[in-house]
Amino acid sequence: MGEIDSLEPESEQSSQRQCHCKKGVPMRARALFLTLVSASVSAFVVCGTASAADSEFSYRYYDEEQELRAGSLIDPPAAECIEIPENASGTASAFLPQNWTDSYAHLYDESGCEGAVSFTMSPGGQGSDRVTFRSVAFP
Numbered sequence: 001m002g003e004i005d006s007l008e009p010e011s012e013q014s015s016q017r018q019c020h021c022k023k024g025v026p027m028r029a030r031a032l033f034l035t036l037v038s039a040s041v042s043a044f045v046v047c048g049t050a051s052a053a054d055s056e057f058s059y060r061y062y063d064e065e066q067e068l069r070a071g072s073l074i075d076p077p078a079a080e081c082i083e084i085p086e087n088a089s090g091t092a093s094a095f096l097p098q099n100w101t102d103s104y105a106h107l108y109d110e111s112g113c114e115g116a117v118s119f120t121m122s123p124g125g126q127g128s129d130r131v132t133f134r135s136v137a138f139p
Contacts, residue, residue: 055101057136059094060129061086073136078103081113081137093132099125107133 058072061084071086071094084094099105099121107119113135121127
């Protein structure tokens with residue numbers, strides 16, 4: 001009769017502790033699974049946001065006192081002409097560009113992206129100090 005005793009239904013209290021969801025998955029396992037999935041999605045969202053903030057186009061220029069300075073454009077907009085702000089009022093050009101964006105950069109000798117493209121930089125590309133420009137566009 002020992003076998004018959006083990007086949008008796010569990011008490012009401014113990015059956016509540018063993019509550020199962022659909023397809024026999026225990027509640028704790030389901031909650032753990034959902035927590036892990038949520039954490040994974042959150043990690044991807046945070047990583048995506050951080051990588052976008054790292055989009056930068058940097059360059060060098062000489063200020064009014066002829067001192068070497070560094071400038072940068074953070075997350076430059078696409079399909080717009082961007083004047084190099086430090087050179088907008090003078091006649092000097094920026095040089096030594098570094099394109100850390102995920103777009104191509106078209107450099108122009110003239111302000112307002114006028115004239116022909118003087119140099120095209122691929123994403124991650126770097127130019128020498130001989131590459132001079134006054135405006136840039138990211139098509």
